[in-house]
Amino acid sequence: GAGVSQSPSNKVTEKGKDVELRCDPISGHTALYWYRQSLGQGLEFLIYFQGNSAPDKSGLPSDRFSAERTGGSVSTLTIQRTQQEDSAVYLCASSLQQSPLHFGNGTRLTVT
Amino acid sequence: RKEVEQDPGPFNVPEGATVAFNCTYSNSASQSFFWYRQDCRKEPKLLMSVYSSGNEDGRFTAQLNRASQYISLLIRDSKLSDSATYLCVVNRRGGSARQLTFGSGTQLTVLP
Numbered sequence: 001g002a003g004v005s006q007s008p009s010n011k012v013t014e015k016g017k018d019v020e021l022r023c024d025p026i027s028g029h030t031a032l033y034w035y036r037q038s039l040g041q042g043l044e045f046l047i048y049f050q051g052n053s054a055p056d057k058s059g060l061p062s063d064r065f066s067a068e069r070t071g072g073s074v075s076t077l078t079i080q081r082t083q084q085e086d087s088a089v090y091l092c093a094s095s096l097q098q099s100p101l102h103f104g105n106g107t108r109l110t111v112t
Numbered sequence: 113r114k115e116v117e118q119d120p121g122p123f124n125v126p127e128g129a130t131v132a133f134n135c136t137y138s139n140s141a142s143q144s145f146f147w148y149r150q151d152c153r154k155e156p157k158l159l160m161s162v163y164s165s166g167n168e169d170g171r172f173t174a175q176l177n178r179a180s181q182y183i184s185l186l187i188r189d190s191k192l193s194d195s196a197t198y199l200c201v202v203n204r205r206g207g208s209a210r211q212l213t214f215g216s217g218t219q220l221t222v223l224p
Binding site: 033035041042043045091100101102103104105106 | 146154155156157158161199201212213214215216217
């Protein structure tokens with residue numbers, strides 16, 4: 001069946017521009033996570049959505065980062081006024097509650 | 113102290129060797145445990161869950177030691193295709209909605 005889909009797969013943007021990253025989770029999965037991974041580093045938690053509950057935004061590194069999940073399905077991660085240190089792979093994952101995560105292929109963001 | 117700690121490696125082993133990785137976790141409320149593998153420039157993928165009684169999947173064996181708060185992964189008869197980074201993941205119930213914590217990964221290279 002269809003897995004987690006992320007778009008775009010690659011994004012190059014100029015410093016100061018806003019970007020939107022999209023995640024389509026597996027149908028029926030109630031939990032959705034955003035992580036980012038810098039080259040050679042581990043996964044850094046950003047935000048977590050679970051059903052209709054208020055999202056856990058505790059991992060967002062600054063107020064330039066925001067995310068929403070519409071209708072309990074598609075999620076968008078927005079980064080405003082991008083900085084070079086925002087360059088990373090942004091990974092989305094979904095799961096049924098308490099079950100293992102299924103990751104998308106990620107969006108490789110490069111801020112020049 | 114990190115909530116989940118792994119030896120980063122790298123582990124360089126010859127084909128056919130047996131190799132083991134450990135992962136320690138600090139939160140005794142941790143409920144479930146997983147090993148993921150991540151190939152270079154790819155997304156993490158679930159390798160196996162770790163059950164209390166230990167479990168085996170082909171050449172891979174996972175063990176859990178709750179008393180000492182560590183999990184292990186043993187790979188027998190290693191193949192070139194096993195070369196990857198292995199991520200330990202710990203899931204705790206209750207408290208923050210941010211339940212899943214990833215280790216930084218252990219890098220394995222299987223040499224011909």
